[in-house]
Amino acid sequence: MNNKRIKPLNFMSGFVGKGLTGLALILASGLSAQAAPEDRQALFGETHVHTALSFDAYIFGNRNDPDAAYRYAKGQSIPHPSGFDMKLDIPLDFQAVTDHAMYLGMVPAMYDESTNVSKHPVATKLRNATSGRERRQAFQEMFPYIGGLVEDDLLDMTVVKSAWQTVIEAAEAHNEPGKFTSFIGYEYTSSQDQFENLHRNVIFRGSNVPNVPFSRLVSKNPEDLWQWMDEMRADGKDSMAIPHNSNGSDGFMFRMSTFDGSPLDKAYAELRMRNEPLVEMSQVKGTSEVHPLLSPNDEFADFEIMPYQIATWHKSRPEGSYVRNAYLNGLKLQSEGKGNPYKFGMIGASDTHVGAGAFSEDNYWSKIGLVDGTPKLRGSVPLTWTERLGVMYLQFRTWIDNIGAEERMSIGSAPKDPAPGYLQSYWNSWGASGLAGVWAEENTRESIFSAMRRKETFATSGPRLRVRFFAGYDYPDNILERADMVKLAYEQGVPMGSDLRVADTNPEFLVWVMRDPASAPLQRIQIVKGWLENGEQKEAIFDVACAGDVAADPETNRCPDNNAQVELADCSYSADTGADELKAVWRDREYTAGQQAFYYVRALENPTCRWSSWDALREKQPRNPSLKATLQERVWSSPIWLEAAN
Amino acid sequence: MKQVLSFLFKDRLIIILLAGLLIFVMDAYLNRENDLKITIDLPLVEKLAAQWLAQAKREPTPQELDVLIENHIREEILMRESIRLGLDRGDTIIRRRLAQKMEFVLSETDALEVPTEAELREFHTENSSVFSSPMRLSFRHVFLGDRAADAAKILSDLKTMPDDDNVTWRKYGKPFMLQNEYANRTREDLGQLFGVQFVDALAGLDAGSDWLGPIRSAYGFHVLQLVDKQDARTLGFDESVDRVAQYWLQLREREAKAEAWAVLRKKYDVQLAPIVE
Numbered sequence: 001m002n003n004k005r006i007k008p009l010n011f012m013s014g015f016v017g018k019g020l021t022g023l024a025l026i027l028a029s030g031l032s033a034q035a036a037p038e039d040r041q042a043l044f045g046e047t048h049v050h051t052a053l054s055f056d057a058y059i060f061g062n063r064n065d066p067d068a069a070y071r072y073a074k075g076q077s078i079p080h081p082s083g084f085d086m087k088l089d090i091p092l093d094f095q096a097v098t099d100h101a102m103y104l105g106m107v108p109a110m111y112d113e114s115t116n117v118s119k120h121p122v123a124t125k126l127r128n129a130t131s132g133r134e135r136r137q138a139f140q141e142m143f144p145y146i147g148g149l150v151e152d153d154l155l156d157m158t159v160v161k162s163a164w165q166t167v168i169e170a171a172e173a174h175n176e177p178g179k180f181t182s183f184i185g186y187e188y189t190s191s192q193d194q195f196e197n198l199h200r201n202v203i204f205r206g207s208n209v210p211n212v213p214f215s216r217l218v219s220k221n222p223e224d225l226w227q228w229m230d231e232m233r234a235d236g237k238d239s240m241a242i243p244h245n246s247n248g249s250d251g252f253m254f255r256m257s258t259f260d261g262s263p264l265d266k267a268y269a270e271l272r273m274r275n276e277p278l279v280e281m282s283q284v285k286g287t288s289e290v291h292p293l294l295s296p297n298d299e300f301a302d303f304e305i306m307p308y309q310i311a312t313w314h315k316s317r318p319e320g321s322y323v324r325n326a327y328l329n330g331l332k333l334q335s336e337g338k339g340n341p342y343k344f345g346m347i348g349a350s351d352t353h354v355g356a357g358a359f360s361e362d363n364y365w366s367k368i369g370l371v372d373g374t375p376k377l378r379g380s381v382p383l384t385w386t387e388r389l390g391v392m393y394l395q396f397r398t399w400i401d402n403i404g405a406e407e408r409m410s411i412g413s414a415p416k417d418p419a420p421g422y423l424q425s426y427w428n429s430w431g432a433s434g435l436a437g438v439w440a441e442e443n444t445r446e447s448i449f450s451a452m453r454r455k456e457t458f459a460t461s462g463p464r465l466r467v468r469f470f471a472g473y474d475y476p477d478n479i480l481e482r483a484d485m486v487k488l489a490y491e492q493g494v495p496m497g498s499d500l501r502v503a504d505t506n507p508e509f510l511v512w513v514m515r516d517p518a519s520a521p522l523q524r525i526q527i528v529k530g531w532l533e534n535g536e537q538k539e540a541i542f543d544v545a546c547a548g549d550v551a552a553d554p555e556t557n558r559c560p561d562n563n564a565q566v567e568l569a570d571c572s573y574s575a576d577t578g579a580d581e582l583k584a585v586w587r588d589r590e591y592t593a594g595q596q597a598f599y600y601v602r603a604l605e606n607p608t609c610r611w612s613s614w615d616a617l618r619e620k621q622p623r624n625p626s627l628k629a630t631l632q633e634r635v636w637s638s639p640i641w642l643e644a645a646n
Numbered sequence: 647m648k649q650v651l652s653f654l655f656k657d658r659l660i661i662i663l664l665a666g667l668l669i670f671v672m673d674a675y676l677n678r679e680n681d682l683k684i685t686i687d688l689p690l691v692e693k694l695a696a697q698w699l700a701q702a703k704r705e706p707t708p709q710e711l712d713v714l715i716e717n718h719i720r721e722e723i724l725m726r727e728s729i730r731l732g733l734d735r736g737d738t739i740i741r742r743r744l745a746q747k748m749e750f751v752l753s754e755t756d757a758l759e760v761p762t763e764a765e766l767r768e769f770h771t772e773n774s775s776v777f778s779s780p781m782r783l784s785f786r787h788v789f790l791g792d793r794a795a796d797a798a799k800i801l802s803d804l805k806t807m808p809d810d811d812n813v814t815w816r817k818y819g820k821p822f823m824l825q826n827e828y829a830n831r832t833r834e835d836l837g838q839l840f841g842v843q844f845v846d847a848l849a850g851l852d853a854g855s856d857w858l859g860p861i862r863s864a865y866g867f868h869v870l871q872l873v874d875k876q877d878a879r880t881l882g883f884d885e886s887v888d889r890v891a892q893y894w895l896q897l898r899e900r901e902a903k904a905e906a907w908a909v910l911r912k913k914y915d916v917q918l919a920p921i922v923e
Contacts (some may be wrong), residue, residue, distance in 0.1 A: 041825065090838045113739050466823050483788075485821035514823040517841050517864030580865045581791070581823070 105163025251320030269339025345455030348434020455497025521578025
């Protein structure tokens with residue numbers, strides 16, 4: 001008996017089922033097909049991750065492949081190009097790796113001398129670059145090809161297809177229904193002629209996906225992308241596109257005309273909404289909820305504003321670039337009988353280019369890799385005088401290099417440096433954001449994708465804040481105290497992301513927010529309302545729940561100041577003020593019958609240190625005075641739209 | 647002269663040396679011939695046809711097969727000529743590929759003997775700390791928010807509840823945004839949701855206990871019942887045999903590789919070149 005040989009890998013005695021208690025069995029059966037809406041749980045994840053397969057990520061030092069990106073999402077540590085390890089405190093529930101479709105996998109192939117494409121002059125130049133400056137120059141030489149501006153003899157579709165297979169295989173291997181969900185996806189990186197950002201991520205519902213992604217090299221017109229998605233859907237390959245960085249679109253993401261400048265119509269609205277139910281509203285390159293110039297009366301609007309067009313110093317026009325503005329324009333279009341192309345929900349994501357999202361202010365590595373991986377490079381810690389001389393020399397060389405450069409590829413010039421002792425770069429205005437929350441029955445592709453389709457989603461600026469939001473009728477007076485609150489809320493109303501058919505009476509809104517135990521307590525819940533009054537667009541913000549059991553001032557609709565403070569010397573914050581959870585039932589007294597309106601939740605934490613303050617504190621250096629020292633992390637729900645019941 | 651020759655031939659050593667020289671020269675000559683010879687045999691042709699089949703999903707036609715063979719000959723000749731010219735030297739890709747192959751050779755474990763059950767049992771005993779299962783907790787709770795004082799009333803009601811009643815307790819307390827019951831979760835999992843202190847308190851309770859509280863979490867106060875607790879424990883041999891065998895293999899592989907590497911490393915004399923100004 002003792003000499004029986006036991007062959008490794010030839011076992012699996014199957015003790016998986018052992019030890020489950022009756023309770024667990026009850027729970028497990030509760031999670032089967034007939035799960036009720038009130039059983040939906042908030043799952044956190046993200047849908048915007050770049051790996052070494054993205055042309056820009058590889059160049060900036062990222063060698064993490066899609067497999068590594070999923071391992072990171074599941075809680076393992078992976079390396080940053082600058083040498084340190086990146087690890088999440090709490091793993092994500094779901095993730096999609098979304099590499100740039102155009103030139104997918106091409107740059108790694110250019111560096112691999114055994115490929116055909118490596119023999120192209122641009123590839124040779126890229127490979128032989130020894131300094132950062134040479135690498136940047138070679139990179140810039142690729143741009144006309146990537147932009148589709150020159151005859152493209154560089155692109156090798158066999159490389160792209162094989163990289164796409166790598167993306168698919170990693171997503172398939174890491175998808176563990178019930179535990180972790182991975183989506184197959186990619187980024188459609190389109191833009192107008194002057195870098196006006198029209199980027200979107202395309203996420204597929206399941207394993208059935210096309211054998212090559214639709215990229216900007218096929219068409220730069222997003223309407224063509226949607227047509228293609230319609231065709232794919234008819235063929236059983238369901239997907240959705242999620243636009244991001246509308247803030248850097250110079251007004252083009254939510255403009256009031258089509259790509260080629262024609263007026264919008266109902267067909268456009270239907271095509272867009274069928275394919276784009278969500279917008280990635282907050283991410284590392286800024287938050288696109290609202291701009292202070294668009295909403296001067298919103299004192300919390302100046303939050304993580306990234307004022308430029310993507311990858312340039314050109315200012316981006318706010319009108320048409322922010323979601324609240326788009327929601328208002330959507331109401332207007334609908335009232336004109338043109339349908340509403342801007343009835344989308346909200347999520348957040350990181351847009352990391354190192355395969356690992358940085359969601360925490362106190363554990364931040366920005367996004368690109370070698371060029372922004374240290375505090376000095378991000379401008380949060382001052383440079384030494386020798387480093388400043390080096391920077392001036394590089395700026396001079398760049399200036400020389402750019403003489404005679406083609407005007408259409410110009411990235412503009414930096415504004416006057418507000419803090420000369422610190423390195424000035426685009427990424428000064430970036431931040432540790434954002435995260436997607438979805439209300440799903442279970443952690444599976446089907447369940448999460450369905451939640452995203454019905455827009456039962458929310459965005460956070462990084463922390464795991466949870467928000468519930470309903471509109472309905474006849475909620476009992478004590479509903480907030482009842483253990484079956486959520487069940488009633490669903491039965492007698494609709495959740496975030498939905499339309500409420502309005503009868504004559506004024507609907508009730510139920511809102512509930514829970515803090516992230518690892519972040520600061522809550523300060524207030526606000527409901528943001530936008531509506532049309534005699535054809536005019538209006539907006540108002542109501543504080544509906546305040547920390548400390550106090551009511552908002554009925555004149556200003558604002559909570560009294562709760563005096564929450566941040567001690568910048570050590571980044572500690574007030575522990576004696578703020579709430580663990582806030583909830584309220586609210587009625588809009590200004591609502592009049594037949595009014596077209598949308599409502600969404602914005603809930604704020606007490607102030608905490610921003611990443612730039614954490615950087616400076618750790619390195620014991622003075623903070624960059626041109627960067628905000630603190631921020632109020634927040635969560636935004638998808639809106640509820642009131643529709644006349646006719 | 648003759649004498650010299652006869653002397654030489656008398657000495658066997660000399661004869662052996664001369665014969666050796668002859669063999670060496672002949673061998674070099676014959677090998678040179680071989681170097682310029684390419685043999686196309688049946689196994690090779692079958693291999694080429696199989697590769698074609700895998701890609702094209704059909705057998706090659708005779709003409710196609712001719713082309714495949716000709717291509718093979720071309721690649722073979724170019725490869726040999728390039729080695730003759732020394733083009734394989736100083737090429738990073740080739741260096742790396744060869745080194746990589748050698749890494750695989752080092753970790754080759756065919757030679758490893760399959761362990762007996764007795765060996766595995768002993769290994770399991772020696773490494774018992776590796777083969778363990780973490781503590782798992784199952785509990786249900788009623789959320790009180792900041793009203794810890796409500797606990798007494800709710801507890802007295804819940805304590806009279808029959809054990810098989812899995813409905814009534816849900817009607818108590820405030821709504822809770824996370825779940826009201828959790829099954830078989832590790833301390834780490836629950837700590838991330840409720841905070842470490844709450845989980846420490848929970849882990850200190852006896853399983854199957856009555857409802858008790860209030861206990862504070864990151865969100866407020868709870869009364870709760872610990873339904874089941876499986877302590878962290880060392881797994882017995884029978885329930886962990888798969889892992890034991892895998893770990894055994896893993897360790898042996900690692901050791902074998904380290905040994906092989908140590909032998910290789912010792913063969914080489916690595917010197918730092920003096921810096922010449």
